[in-house]
Amino acid sequence: MENVLRTHKITKYFYDPEKFQVLKGIDLTVNRGEFLSLVGKSGCGKSTLMYILSTMDTDYEGELEISGQRLTGKSLNELAAFRNAHIGFVFQFHYLLPEFTALQNIMIPALKLARYSRAEVEARAYAKLEMLGIQDFARKPTNKLSGGQQQRVAIARALINDPDIIMGDEPTGNLDSYNTHMVFDIFAELTHRYKQTIIAVTHDDEFARKSDRIIEMSDGTIISN
Amino acid sequence: MTLVFEIAKTHLLSKPKQTIVAMLGVTFGIGMFVAMVSLMTGLNDMTENLAMTSSPDIHIYHDNTLERKSIAEEINPGGVNVVYHSKPKNETPKVRNALRMAEIIRKHPEVRGVSAQLTSQVFYNYGPIQLNGQVSGVDILEEDRLFNIQGKMKQGRMEDLIVNQDGIIMGTGLARKLKAKTGDRVVITTPQGFTMTLKIVGLFQMGIGAIDNVKSYANISTVQNILQRDKSYLTDINIKLYDFNLAKDIAPEFQKTFGYKAEDWETANATMLLGVIIRNILTYSVSITLLIVAGFGIYNILNMTIMNKMKDIAILKAMGFSGGDVKNIFMIQSLTIGLLGSVLGLAIGFLLSYLIAQAPFDGGDVLSIDHLPVNFKLKYYVVGILFGVATTAVAGYLPSRKAAKLDPIEIIRGQ
Numbered sequence: 001m002e003n004v005l006r007t008h009k010i011t012k013y014f015y016d017p018e019k020f021q022v023l024k025g026i027d028l029t030v031n032r033g034e035f036l037s038l039v040g041k042s043g044c045g046k047s048t049l050m051y052i053l054s055t056m057d058t059d060y061e062g063e064l065e066i067s068g069q070r071l072t073g074k075s076l077n078e079l080a081a082f083r084n085a086h087i088g089f090v091f092q093f094h095y096l097l098p099e100f101t102a103l104q105n106i107m108i109p110a111l112k113l114a115r116y117s118r119a120e121v122e123a124r125a126y127a128k129l130e131m132l133g134i135q136d137f138a139r140k141p142t143n144k145l146s147g148g149q150q151q152r153v154a155i156a157r158a159l160i161n162d163p164d165i166i167m168g169d170e171p172t173g174n175l176d177s178y179n180t181h182m183v184f185d186i187f188a189e190l191t192h193r194y195k196q197t198i199i200a201v202t203h204d205d206e207f208a209r210k211s212d213r214i215i216e217m218s219d220g221t222i223i224s225n
Numbered sequence: 226m227t228l229v230f231e232i233a234k235t236h237l238l239s240k241p242k243q244t245i246v247a248m249l250g251v252t253f254g255i256g257m258f259v260a261m262v263s264l265m266t267g268l269n270d271m272t273e274n275l276a277m278t279s280s281p282d283i284h285i286y287h288d289n290t291l292e293r294k295s296i297a298e299e300i301n302p303g304g305v306n307v308v309y310h311s312k313p314k315n316e317t318p319k320v321r322n323a324l325r326m327a328e329i330i331r332k333h334p335e336v337r338g339v340s341a342q343l344t345s346q347v348f349y350n351y352g353p354i355q356l357n358g359q360v361s362g363v364d365i366l367e368e369d370r371l372f373n374i375q376g377k378m379k380q381g382r383m384e385d386l387i388v389n390q391d392g393i394i395m396g397t398g399l400a401r402k403l404k405a406k407t408g409d410r411v412v413i414t415t416p417q418g419f420t421m422t423l424k425i426v427g428l429f430q431m432g433i434g435a436i437d438n439v440k441s442y443a444n445i446s447t448v449q450n451i452l453q454r455d456k457s458y459l460t461d462i463n464i465k466l467y468d469f470n471l472a473k474d475i476a477p478e479f480q481k482t483f484g485y486k487a488e489d490w491e492t493a494n495a496t497m498l499l500g501v502i503i504r505n506i507l508t509y510s511v512s513i514t515l516l517i518v519a520g521f522g523i524y525n526i527l528n529m530t531i532m533n534k535m536k537d538i539a540i541l542k543a544m545g546f547s548g549g550d551v552k553n554i555f556m557i558q559s560l561t562i563g564l565l566g567s568v569l570g571l572a573i574g575f576l577l578s579y580l581i582a583q584a585p586f587d588g589g590d591v592l593s594i595d596h597l598p599v600n601f602k603l604k605y606y607v608v609g610i611l612f613g614v615a616t617t618a619v620a621g622y623l624p625s626r627k628a629a630k631l632d633p634i635e636i637i638r639g640q
């Protein structure tokens with residue numbers, strides 16, 4: 001099976017307040033179309049690993065490869081361009097740009113990528129909104145939307161450039177159970193219908209259980225795979 | 226790039242009050258700069274103009290206050306000679322062979338015109354009024370070539386002096402003080418006590434009180450008569466050059482050749498020209514101060530914006546915006562504020578200059594002006610906008626660079 005993401009012996013230390021090894025040689029392979037949950041006790045290093053996988057943290061030892069490209073050692077600008085084209089993010093806090101409408105928020109990564117014309121980008125963004133059932137809010141400023149609606153806009157934004165992988169750090173951590181279910185259903189549909197690869201850190205056991213694969217971490221290592 | 230512009234525009238428009246306050250800071254600085262520089266350079270140009278049109282480029286005269294050797298020094302050179310209470314020699318201010326000198330000077334390739342003349346301190350008496358002043362005996366046609374007397378006549382005709390041996394052309398300020406008019410007769414008394422009655426045939430105005438309030442022109446022979454001197458008695462040689470900037474170099478040459486004091490116009494008008502320097506210092510220090518204040522305003526506002534937009538910056542970077550893109554977003558905001566603020570500042574500056582130029586202003590006895598001179602030169606507007614944009618670029622650069630360097634993980638983790 002084709003793999004989308006591969007790591008080799010990823011190791012990371014924090015030096016403040018004292019030297020402390022937070023990740024201890026993480027080896028991980030993620031296949032295309034997999035819906036993967038990353039679980040583990042608070043403080044075991046899940047977020048730290050996600051920042052490395054997402055290419056935003058470059059201060060680590062080991063190797064990272066996404067879609068066949070070796071990303072370890074690339075410059076910050078190269079990594080930014082790579083994220084734009086290949087990675088979608090969904091954070092715990094939705095992180096939408098408050099001055100822009102829902103539609104504009106979704107369009108921004110695509111306009112940055114400049115693969116399609118503005119009209120095409122707008123049509124594609126609108127299609128994502130429809131897919132997630134929030135097309136009615138397209139022209140609304142995002143700070144006028146509810147938490148669940150905002151998170152759906154954020155998912156639409158993560159999808160706009162057809163990324164190879166979507167990463168979420170506790171994407172449902174700030175949502176009620178109704179919205180948590182909805183986000184889970186969206187993720188499940190994306191993976192099963194559209195072969196979208198997703199890695200999500202979660203504390204929600206039910207959420208994890210329903211995903212394709214669970215990776216459990218403890219003290220900077222993967223204990224079950 | 227258009228996306229970066231759009232984001233910058235949205236940021237600016239989402240906080241209109243803050244944007245306008247930052248802009249007005251620049252507007253105020255640039256507006257003041259343009260208004261001040263227009264007025265100050267107007268005053269400077271006028272001062273220089275007056276200094277140059279009313280005084281000769283080079284003035285040759287007998288300076289009997291020049292340091293001279295005592296007679297003891299001549300007899301006993303190199304010895305210890307102490308002379309107490311040494312007084313100036315009793316010399317007339319006569320310049321010997323002045324006409325011959327004038328002929329030689331006239332042949333100098335840089336010289337445009339020469340006027341040999343004699344001047345004397347005199348009292349003007351008209352009715353009960355007695356005023357201290359100065360009379361110059363001139364060949365009025367020569368003098369006209371140097372100072373364009375023709376163009377400065379306020380009453381009467383310059384040529385009337387040639388036909389009227391006992392005529393006099395008087396400065397307007399002097400005439401006003403004497404309450405005399407063209408056609409009136411004034412009595413002139415020399416320091417030696419000689420008197421003569423002369424008829425006012427015209428009035429001139431140079432525009433500076435220092436001349437218009439004290440000076441008159443008469444014929445050379447008339448003044449020689451009043452002073453009871455012979456036909457060769459001349460005291461001054463006035464010279465105009467083709468290029469007045471050369472006066473400083475040519476004056477010492479003449480002084481050496483002829484052995485008389487040769488003074489250039491800059492030295493003669495040193496106090497007046499000092500004002501030019503002071504006004505320049507004032508204009509630039511005030512304007513730069515205002516701009517620095519405006520710059521700090523922009524720096525602060527941009528810093529604040531970036532603090533408020535940390536999350537946005539983090540998400541933009543996570544989505545694939547490079548540090549350069551983020552820097553551009555904030556530099557564009559800063560430069561937009563600078564550009565709009567400056568353009569508005571130019572408009573305000575122009576309006577202020579226009580109002581200053583309209584307002585009546587009485588130069589009093591010192592300068593004969595009724596409005597302040599204001600320059601309307603494109604140059605200052607160009608400098609103004611460059612200043613404004615440069616200040617905002619500098620003020621915006623540091624916060625923008627800080628935004629570019631923000632680590633998105635720090636911000637996302639911090640939540």
Ligand SMILES: Nc1ncnc2c1ncn2[C@@H]1O[C@H](COP(=O)(O)OP(=O)(O)O)[C@@H](O)[C@H]1O
Nearest residue numbers: 014016017022041042043044045046047048049
């Ligand atoms: N910037 C940092 N400097 C020092 N220690 C850190 C930093 N960020 C996280 N840590 C520590 O690293 C460990 C793992 O953190 P994190 O990856 O956030 O855990 P998780 O997301 O699994 O709860 C924790 O003990 C945390 O205190």
Ligand SMILES: [Mg+2]
Nearest residue numbers: 046047048169
């Ligand atoms: Mg975490």
